[in-house]
Amino acid sequence: MTTPPERxxxxxxxxRPPVTEDAAAIFATYARDxxxxxxxxxxxxxxxxxxxxxxxxxxxxxxxxxPFNWVITLRESGHLVGAIELRxxxxxxxxxxxxxxxxxxxxxxxxxxxxxxxxxxxQPDVYRVWAVCDVANRASARVLEKAGMQREGLLRGxxxxxxxxxxxxxxxxxxxxxxxxxARCP
Ligand SMILES: CC(C)(COP(=O)(O)OP(=O)(O)OC[C@H]1O[C@@H](n2cnc3c(N)ncnc32)[C@H](O)[C@@H]1OP(=O)(O)O)[C@@H](O)C(=O)NCCC(=O)NCCS
Numbered sequence: 001m002t003t004p005p006e007r008x009x010x011x012x013x014x015x016r017p018p019v020t021e022d023a024a025a026i027f028a029t030y031a032r033d034x035x036x037x038x039x040x041x042x043x044x045x046x047x048x049x050x051x052x053x054x055x056x057x058x059x060x061x062x063x064x065x066x067p068f069n070w071v072i073t074l075r076e077s078g079h080l081v082g083a084i085e086l087r088x089x090x091x092x093x094x095x096x097x098x099x100x101x102x103x104x105x106x107x108x109x110x111x112x113x114x115x116x117x118x119x120x121x122x123q124p125d126v127y128r129v130w131a132v133c134d135v136a137n138r139a140s141a142r143v144l145e146k147a148g149m150q151r152e153g154l155l156r157g158x159x160x161x162x163x164x165x166x167x168x169x170x171x172x173x174x175x176x177x178x179x180x181x182x183a184r185c186p
Pocket of ligand 1: 036037038039107134
């Protein structure tokens with residue numbers, strides 16, 4: 001996969017690579033929130049040093065052809081509201097995302113997920129954009145469906161979500177492939 005654009009603009013959002021100066025906003029908006037992090041693979045941040053480590057991971061990704069992370073900001077106010085990630089895996093690309101609790105339920109992540117998914121599937125060497133979500137994470141499953149993905153099956157004991165339990169959790173596998181679903185994305 002070629003290096004993606006550093007910026008995406010959608011109706012309400014701008015996506016851009018994270019910078020060190022975003023640490024305080026990322027920490028306060030979503031990374032320390034136990035509700036937001038319930039079904040992710042990482043522990044909530046307890047100090048800004050945790051967030052700085054995440055920012056180093058992001059910078060390394062951009063320098064090494066992936067994974068690619070963007071922070072999601074509101075075009076109107078400039079507020080940082082979340083983050084989204086593309087992980088290139090040959091002809092496949094995996095999607096991940098997180099949004100501050102105060103911004104849930106407005107279709108924002110669907111907007112961001114559609115933009116990066118559409119870009120990825122337009123690349124000649126990308127045939128599949130996919131994601132997994134915890135079976136209990138119904139909001140995330142809806143985002144993936146609204147981004148034109150199909151639920152392909154149940155992956156039992158797939159992913160450890162340490163904030164939800166000590167053992168690997170069942171996850172839904174979702175994907176959108178080149179041929180299908182393009183028109184469904186807003
Ligand atoms: C998942 C997440 C990104 C969704 O972001 P969002 O911008 O609120 O999503 P949208 O508004 O685009 O869509 C959410 C959909 O889920 C639905 N939803 C929300 N909570 C729900 C629940 N508890 N049960 C069922 N559906 C739910 C909404 O109604 C909406 O669907 P609709 O448009 O059909 O009504 C956000 O909740 C989040 O950051 N969660 C924590 C981090 C996370 O889980 N990341 C994904 C890891 S796989």
